[in-house]
Amino acid sequence: MNRPTALIADDEEGMREQLRTRLRDAWPALDIVAEAANGIEAVALAGQHQPDIVFLDIRMPGLSGIEAARLLFRRCHLVFVTAYDQYAIEAFEQGALDYLMKPVGGERLKTTCARLQQLVGRQPTDIQRQLQALLAQPGRPSAAPAAPDYLRWIQAVVGANLRMISTREVLYFQADEKYTRVQTGQSEVLIRKPLKELADELDPDEFWRIHRSTLVRVDAIEGITRDLRGRQMLKVRNHPLLLEVSRGHAGRFQQM
Incomplete structure (x- = not known):
């Protein structure tokens, strides 16, 4: 056989x-x-x-x-x-x-x-x-318009290994020349996918663009402050770095 x-x-x-x-x-x-x-x-x-x-x-x-x-x-x-x-x-x-x-x-x-x-x-x-x-049986869901196919997993090469990162773990994405930095609560990795391409694949209700170089997970936002130059700076929970909010995206946080 x-x-x-x-x-x-x-x-x-x-x-x-x-x-x-x-x-x-x-x-x-x-x-x-x-x-x-x-x-x-x-x-x-x-x-x-x-x-x-x-x-x-x-x-x-x-x-x-x-x-x-x-x-x-x-x-x-x-x-x-x-x-x-x-x-x-x-x-x-x-x-x-x-x-x-x-x-x-x-x-x-x-x-x-x-x-x-x-x-x-x-x-x-x-x-x-x-x-x-x-x-086709009665009561079965028909092929209605599908929900958008948002990305749920990030593939990152770490040394000789392929690591799968759930988007639920990601605090923010940040452009880094030809790469994109993926920041979680525990680690930071670089992937080759450009931030612009990545932004098109992520759920816009889950990730907000706060700068041309930064996407942040909405439920990871802890608060907004202003620095001495008057810039809005975003605080992400469980992470020490403050992220700049550009003027073009500051309107999201007018009530904060």
């Missing part, structure tokens, strides 16, 4: 390595036959290797995971592995068998692998019809 095969698609090399390692523990018989760094590559490699399963990230260059899934669902079983929690209904409508949130725990992945072991060998199109029928 042929061993089951899989393809991993994620634009972060560290995340591909992490998933590969955890799959090796959860399902030793599974062969990872290829890895893709973007959606276009995922579709091409799936055509070349014909894997039984494709593990897809959501946010990828070229084609998103959802767009790639539309091209792959008739050919293989699909599992989404993502830092975003807003695409679940759309993912299942595209034939996904599971939707895993990063960072994926070992026990959660074992559950997914157990399900996949029962399904490998069955036609994905048969399962797709079953999922569509299930979603």
Whole structure:
């Protein structure tokens, strides 16, 4: 009997390595036959290797995971592995068998692998019809306009390790030349993503821009003071540094 095969698609090399390692523990018989760094590559490699399963990230260059899934669902079983929690209904409508949130725990992945072991060998199109029928049942939520897909996890390379930081832990983000400083209550790390790009991915109700170079978590704000030059300075809880509020963003704090 042929061993089951899989393809991993994620634009972060560290995340591909992490998933590969955890799959090796959860399902030793599974062969990872290829890895893709973007959606276009995922579709091409799936055509070349014909894997039984494709593990897809959501946010990828070229084609998103959802767009790639539309091209792959008739050919293989699909599992989404993502830092975003807003695409679940759309993912299942595209034939996904599971939707895993990063960072994926070992026990959660074992559950997914157990399900996949029962399904490998069955036609994905048969399962797709079953999922569509299930979603169409009365009382099931329809694919109404999805809530914005705000970023929930920050990926940071620390030495030789990939660290996952929940946005709930972040006190503020601050531009630092080509990098962005991510400050939590316990540590500070630098990531390569520009602050402008990061601002577009974060929930504006959770993070406020107080300066062109600074985004602060709203519920981390302790208070506002003025320095000797009359500038508004923001105090973040559990952190000694005062952050300058620029004139263009001072209106947020007129009543404070």
